[in-house]
Amino acid sequence: MNKNTILTLxxxxxxxxxxxxxxxxxxxxxxxxxxxxxxxxxxxxRSHGLFRIPFYVDALKNPSANAQAEPILSVxxxxxxHVDALRGFCPLALRxxxxxxSEKARLHGTAALAIHNTYNIAALWPEVxxxxxxxxxxxxxxxxxxxxxxxxxxxxxYGTNPMAFAFPRKDQPPLVFDQAxxxxxxxxxxxxxxxxxxxxxxxxxxxxxxxxxxxxAALDGAQxxxxxxxxxxxxxxxxxxxxxxxxxxxxxxxxxxxxYGVGAPLGGELLLAIDPAHFGSGNYLERSEYLFEQxxxxxxxxxxxxxxxxxxxxxxxxxxxxxNVLLAxxxxxxx
Numbered sequence: 001m002n003k004n005t006i007l008t009l010x011x012x013x014x015x016x017x018x019x020x021x022x023x024x025x026x027x028x029x030x031x032x033x034x035x036x037x038x039x040x041x042x043x044x045x046r047s048h049g050l051f052r053i054p055f056y057v058d059a060l061k062n063p064s065a066n067a068q069a070e071p072i073l074s075v076x077x078x079x080x081x082h083v084d085a086l087r088g089f090c091p092l093a094l095r096x097x098x099x100x101x102s103e104k105a106r107l108h109g110t111a112a113l114a115i116h117n118t119y120n121i122a123a124l125w126p127e128v129x130x131x132x133x134x135x136x137x138x139x140x141x142x143x144x145x146x147x148x149x150x151x152x153x154x155x156x157x158y159g160t161n162p163m164a165f166a167f168p169r170k171d172q173p174p175l176v177f178d179q180a181x182x183x184x185x186x187x188x189x190x191x192x193x194x195x196x197x198x199x200x201x202x203x204x205x206x207x208x209x210x211x212x213x214x215x216x217a218a219l220d221g222a223q224x225x226x227x228x229x230x231x232x233x234x235x236x237x238x239x240x241x242x243x244x245x246x247x248x249x250x251x252x253x254x255x256x257x258x259x260y261g262v263g264a265p266l267g268g269e270l271l272l273a274i275d276p277a278h279f280g281s282g283n284y285l286e287r288s289e290y291l292f293e294q295x296x297x298x299x300x301x302x303x304x305x306x307x308x309x310x311x312x313x314x315x316x317x318x319x320x321x322x323x324n325v326l327l328a329x330x331x332x333x334x335x
Contacts, residue, residue, distance in 0.1 A: 089118065
């Protein structure tokens with residue numbers, strides 16, 4: 001018996017839509033989430049693909065979560081755009097705010113989008129890539145629940161606190177990276193637990209502060225920042241940018257509000273967009289390609305996002321292998 005089933009991207013989107021709609025998500029909320037989940041499967045990012053759909057559904061256990069929310073866009077003469085997600089989910093808030101962010105960046109040279117009051121379970125690369133496709137340089141930052149101990153500590157305080165960056169390229173898809181400030185994404189540990197695999201060294205500690213390779217002990221204990229103090233400094237930076245600066249939750253506050261322990265972070269996301277046309281370097285695309293060529297001239301190297309784009313082309317043509325156990329679990333959500 002096959003362990004996997006090949007689904008087209010349309011089939012993945014439709015399955016996500018069915019599950020979310022069955023559980024009370026509005027059409028706009030469900031479609032935005034389904035598009036994000038489908039993009040993750042398309043690009044081989046399983047930890048943010050269909051695997052995430054149960055997390056969206058479970059988030060509704062928190063009474064404040066709003067599956068029908070219609071985000072409110074606020075635009076003034078400032079270069080900062082705001083979206084209040086009204087405790088809905090971030091993909092629709094992004095859809096609401098990104099066009100205004102692009103417009104402001106073209107006008108002012110640099111602009112920011114502050115998304116407030118949102119449940120954010122998604123990866124960050126789709127939004128920065130979408131801006132870079134338009135010729136903009138982009139950054140994104142968001143907190144999470146408190147999963148990560150500060151360097152030298154043993155109790156969760158920071159989120160995995162991802163950050164993403166995208167830079168446009170000439171006649172090619174943008175250069176994009178999206179990485180946690182922790183040694184691994186939370187979803188990677190959850191996938192290791194699901195698949196019965198041990199964790200690599202350096203990912204986590206147990207409740208007593210001892211290094212562990214056991215996924216469950218890691219989930220019960222604390223994740224570690226990558227690179228020790230360096231990753232912890234970046235995690236702190238993200239807390240300040242996506243928490244204090246825009247007036248939203250720190251990771252530890254999000255955890256305190258997650259009354260049912262579903263692990264759906266409630267807080268903010270900060271995006272920055274830069275229009276290179278305002279910076280006077282008309283040859284920035286050629287200059288960046290020169291640097292990329294220097295990187296790739298060394299054997300064994302590759303650029304960030306290169307493997308993801310290769311996977312994207314493969315999945316767009318041949319479909320995506322989806323674990324049958326996961327498919328069975330998702331179909332149970334339709335009963």
